[in-house]
Amino acid sequence: MSKELNIIARIRTDFPTKFGIPRQSGLIDDLKAAVVFEPEYRNADALRGLEGFSHIWLIWEFSAALRDTWSPTVRPPRLGGNKRMGVFATRSPFRPNPLGLSSVRLDSIEVDPELGPILHVSGADLLNQTPIFDIKPYLPYTDCHPEATGGFIEPLADHELVVDFPEQWLNRIPPQRRQALVRVLAHDPRPSYQKDPQRIYGLEFAGLEIKFTVLDKVLTVCEVKQTGTHPVP
Secondary structure: OOOOOOOOEEEEOOOOOOOOOOOOOOOOOOOEEEEEEOHHHOOHHHHOOHHHOOEEEEEEEOOOOOOOOOOOEEOOHHHOOOOOEEHHHOOOOOOOOOEEEEEEEEEEEEEEOOOEEEEEEEOOOOOOOOEEEEEEEOOHHHHOOOOOOOHHHHHHOOOOOEEEOOHHHHOOOOHHHHHHHHHHHHOOOOOOOOOOOOOOEEEEEOOEEEEEEEEOOEEEEEEEEEOOOOOOO
């Protein structure tokens, strides 16, 4: 038994490619994004009462990781890409149904004369133009579990780099996006199995390509240049 899901909205973020997207939602709450509804769902009545919630759940599609088949085990990048875990014990995009779940902060609701209601959110971990299937309010009294344990991922949660961002390159980043970008870099966007200190990595963010190297625990930005994409308004 199956049912086709309707795309109700798409998200606009500063990430045109997968590389550099935070590994989890809420990890970098400085990141701004906008949820824009599809024409048939641009009805403000559907959002009545949502303004009273500080956070929402987004249910979305791993649109850049679609496959015809699935495997019961996957190789989580955080474990170096060489150890298998059960797919249902991970948040891998390669699943029987390519569904993602993200908790984001709801900053504001705007009503645009052309696009209708727009949700401005922070902390999203989604690729630009990711399809969204549903939106639900986050309920602190039941959704928050302070006693929860993090399984095999917990020892890796605090891994961060020191970011060396020379002023000549930092000045090319719009001031309102600098803090978010530095935090993205500090959380080490590289897959865990890539450790070559000579390699120059490139991350696309807000219409810019950020090039950097990593030596031990220090990430050094070595170039910032414009790309053909445009940042999220």
